[in-house]
Amino acid sequence: MDNIHKQKTFFGRRKGKGMSKAKELLLEDYLPKFGITLPLNGTIDFSKLFDFKPKKYVFEIGYGDGEHIVNMALKNPDIAFIGTEVFINGNASLIKKIIANDIKNIRVFPDDVNLLFPYLPDEIFSTIFILYPDPWPKNRNEERRMINKNNIEIFSKLLKHDGNLVVVSDHPVYIPWVLMVMSKQNNFLWTAEKSSDFTNPPLDWETTKYERKAISENRKPIYLNFIKK
Numbered sequence: 001m002d003n004i005h006k007q008k009t010f011f012g013r014r015k016g017k018g019m020s021k022a023k024e025l026l027l028e029d030y031l032p033k034f035g036i037t038l039p040l041n042g043t044i045d046f047s048k049l050f051d052f053k054p055k056k057y058v059f060e061i062g063y064g065d066g067e068h069i070v071n072m073a074l075k076n077p078d079i080a081f082i083g084t085e086v087f088i089n090g091n092a093s094l095i096k097k098i099i100a101n102d103i104k105n106i107r108v109f110p111d112d113v114n115l116l117f118p119y120l121p122d123e124i125f126s127t128i129f130i131l132y133p134d135p136w137p138k139n140r141n142e143e144r145r146m147i148n149k150n151n152i153e154i155f156s157k158l159l160k161h162d163g164n165l166v167v168v169s170d171h172p173v174y175i176p177w178v179l180m181v182m183s184k185q186n187n188f189l190w191t192a193e194k195s196s197d198f199t200n201p202p203l204d205w206e207t208t209k210y211e212r213k214a215i216s217e218n219r220k221p222i223y224l225n226f227i228k229k
């Protein structure tokens, strides 16, 4: 493992208290079909992941219950979506939606994204979405935040030239944190030119349960888009 991939893995609870037997069986039955298995060596062969030749690959980290990735996949059948989520209940919800909608263009890594990073080929993704990452607001937990100096280097390696890193948060500590981290690196440009570029969602935005709750509680989502140079 090279230096860029030596980092702390997920902190928190993986298995939900309310995980039903039905969900466990769902994962058992369908993860072999939709899940990504890590190779023994080298990187994942993306040409073998899907039964069609995708126009591009899009990555979503921490997809929660999968609402955003599913709606994006339904709207864009020629694009392939890779999602990771460490929370097992979230994985079961996504698999359920994939089956209910007969979705062919999503593959799932049902675990900590840090375990997946070393197996992803360079310059594979057109877009990386990180929606409402856990804020870890206390200063002493800064190193647990998904946006950090090390991960920015990883995202830069994984994105194609002109690829997008989309980070959305409603958290008053997290947004300045992201802007501070991004201001100290040279791989990405922040695309915003006026306030509405970050206070309004991008065109064709697919919302999530988390986002609807934030808005209903008068928290203001901020939509940050960075382009890889």
Ligand SMILES: C[S@@+](CC[C@H](N)C(=O)[O-])C[C@H]1O[C@@H](n2cnc3c(N)ncnc32)[C@H](O)[C@@H]1O
Pocket (backbone or CB within 6 Å): 009, 010, 061, 062, 063, 064, 065, 084, 085, 086, 087, 090, 111, 112, 113, 114, 130, 131, 132, 133, 134, 208, 209, 210, 211
């Ligand atoms: C606040 S939730 C937001 C969920 C979803 N993106 C949404 O907008 O509804 C953050 C999610 O990130 C997931 N997460 C946190 N760290 C992760 C990691 N290292 N790898 C994969 N998922 C992670 C959590 O389990 C959680 O579901």
